[in-house]
Amino acid sequence: MIDLALYQPDIAQNTGTLLRLGACLGVMVHIIHPTGFQFSPRSIRRGALDYLEHALFTEHDSYAHFDAWRRSAGRRLALLTTKASGSAYATSYRPDDILLLGRESAGVPDSVADDADLKVRIPMRQDMRSLNVAVAGSLVLGEALRQTNGFAALS
Numbered sequence: 763m764i765d766l767a768l769y770q771p772d773i774a775q776n777t778g779t780l781l782r783l784g785a786c787l788g789v790m791v792h793i794i795h796p797t798g799f800q801f802s803p804r805s806i807r808r809g810a811l812d813y814l815e816h817a818l819f820t821e822h823d824s825y826a827h828f829d830a831w832r833r834s835a836g837r838r839l840a841l842l843t844t845k846a847s848g849s850a851y852a853t854s855y856r857p858d859d860i861l862l863l864g865r866e867s868a869g870v871p872d873s874v875a876d877d878a879d880l881k882v883r884i885p886m887r888q889d890m891r892s893l894n895v896a897v898a899g900s901l902v903l904g905e906a907l908r909q910t911n912g913f914a915a916l917s
């Protein structure tokens with residue numbers, strides 16, 4: 763199954779929204795620390811509501827820890843970034859891909875972008891800077907699940 767990964771998220775409500783998305787679709791969410799807020803059930807409840815108890819998530823102390831785990835698991839990293847040239851809708855996803863979302867304030871550093879196996883961009887109107895991180899994650903996760911038959915087990 764496709765996973766989501768959040769690189770050092772800044773805004774608790776966005777993280778809660780993505781945890782709720784993961785809970786509803788049966789998708790694992792990796793939280794890469796440090797977060798810009800205290801990561802606790804209390805702080806993310808506004809976005810996650812009572813779905814938090816159903817959320818599948820795992821925390822990584824650092825990007826290095828996450829990257830070591832990902833490489834040992836042989837999982838491909840697909841970075842969502844406005845700087846990519848390839849469209850997220852012209853990409854072939856694999857069922858075990860991990861979709862990495864950047865932080866709200868600054869995306870990901872170049873060193874992290876260099877680790878990505880593929881980089882994808884959601885096309886937008888000219889002069890628009892970016893989408894909300896939870897909206898971007900939802901759009902690409904939907905496409906990746908559609909391509910990999912990830913909705914089949916859901917009712």
Ligand SMILES: C[S@@+](CC[C@H](N)C(=O)[O-])C[C@H]1O[C@@H](n2cnc3c(N)ncnc32)[C@H](O)[C@@H]1O
Nearest residue numbers: 842843844863864868869883884892893895898
């Ligand atoms: C608010 S944006 C970050 C904006 C940040 N100033 C930057 O330069 O990356 C938060 C995250 O949402 C995702 N995102 C937002 N719009 C996107 C788009 N059009 N295509 C791909 N990813 C997008 C990216 O993962 C991005 O790092």
